[in-house]
Amino acid sequence: MNYRHGFHAGNFADVLKHAVLARMLVHLRSKPKPFRVIDTHAGRGAYDLRGEEALRTGEWRGGIGRLLDSPGDPLEPDLQTFLAPYLEAVAAWQSRHGRASYPGSPAIERHFLRPDDRLLAVELEERAFMKLERLFPAGDRAKALKLDGYEAWKAFIPPKERRGLVVVDPPYEARDEFARVAEDLAAAVKKWPSGMTLVWYPMKDRTLVASFSTRIAGRLPPESLKVELDTGTCDDESGLWACGLILVNPPWTLEGELKAALPHLARRLARGAHPKASCHRL
Numbered sequence: 222m223n224y225r226h227g228f229h230a231g232n233f234a235d236v237l238k239h240a241v242l243a244r245m246l247v248h249l250r251s252k253p254k255p256f257r258v259i260d261t262h263a264g265r266g267a268y269d270l271r272g273e274e275a276l277r278t279g280e281w282r283g284g285i286g287r288l289l290d291s292p293g294d295p296l297e298p299d300l301q302t303f304l305a306p307y308l309e310a311v312a313a314w315q316s317r318h319g320r321a322s323y324p325g326s327p328a329i330e331r332h333f334l335r336p337d338d339r340l341l342a343v344e345l346e347e348r349a350f351m352k353l354e355r356l357f358p359a360g361d362r363a364k365a366l367k368l369d370g371y372e373a374w375k376a377f378i379p380p381k382e383r384r385g386l387v388v389v390d391p392p393y394e395a396r397d398e399f400a401r402v403a404e405d406l407a408a409a410v411k412k413w414p415s416g417m418t419l420v421w422y423p424m425k426d427r428t429l430v431a432s433f434s435t436r437i438a439g440r441l442p443p444e445s446l447k448v449e450l451d452t453g454t455c456d457d458e459s460g461l462w463a464c465g466l467i468l469v470n471p472p473w474t475l476e477g478e479l480k481a482a483l484p485h486l487a488r489r490l491a492r493g494a495h496p497k498a499s500c501h502r503l
């Protein structure tokens with residue numbers, strides 16, 4: 222495990238993933254019944270945008286940096302509506318931890334929990350886990366677990382609340398990781414058909430992405446969504462210029478919200494002349 226999210230925290234891919242995550246959490250909290258979030262690859266939970274890793278790549282400047290620092294260029298109304306829960310969670314985090322701190326997915330998830338909602342944040346890498354664990358005091362509604370995320374995914378669904386969201390955000394370091402995600406996703410849908418799932422994936426290698434799409438085709442509920450964002454360059458040092466999300470059992474309003482907001486988001490996060498974004502049913 223060499224992957225360190227500190228190099229990438231707050232970049233365009235985090236913006237897309239965390240903004241959609243926040244909207245799914247708002248939907249879950251709109252009903253009184255408690256829910257559970259299971260984050261299978263949680264990371265360390267908080268990132269220093271002035272730290273060594275972030276300074277080395279500066280990736281956050283092309284992500285959250287573009288949304289927070291755009292004087293004279295206010296967000297378009299559809300984008301504002303779509304981003305509101307995410308930007309609210311980031312603002313709440315930064316008011317407590319400073320403007321140079323960026324919340325990872327477990328911190329965003331924790332922000333939206335009500336007293337009876339629960340979060341299991343799973344991380345396998347020792348140093349990231351130790352930091353993650355410190356975010357949640359004993360007895361908190363959120364709990365960090367040092368486990369293999371794929372094993373946790375299998376073991377913890379369906380949760381006893383029977384409502385909730387699994388967030389799957391692996392590093393895709395191993396070449397077979399796309400295949401693993403596809404197979405485990407199909408198995409998870411069988412085991413918990415009504416559960417919501419958000420899977421993030423990088424679009425570096427188009428062949429791997431195409432075979433991922435083929436593997437999941439016909440194995441997910443028909444309302445599942447595929448969301449993709451391409452920043453419009455393929456000449457980027459990070460090697461990552463496009464990414465996607467698979468959303469299983471998304472809130473029914475999300476497709477329309479995404480279709481209205483994505484063109485504006487793609488323009489804001491563009492790094493090349495032809496940024497594009499899409500949202501399709503699978």
Ligand SMILES: C[S@@+](CC[C@H](N)C(=O)[O-])C[C@H]1O[C@@H](n2cnc3c(N)ncnc32)[C@H](O)[C@@H]1O
Pocket residue numbers: 222224226235238261262263264265266324325326327343344345346349368369370371390391392
């Ligand atoms: C992309 S990062 C997660 C970022 C985080 N979800 C966020 O949005 O803030 C992937 C994380 O998965 C962890 N990881 C790698 N293999 C894992 C495994 N088998 N089980 C659990 N965590 C794993 C890595 O250490 C890394 O922290």
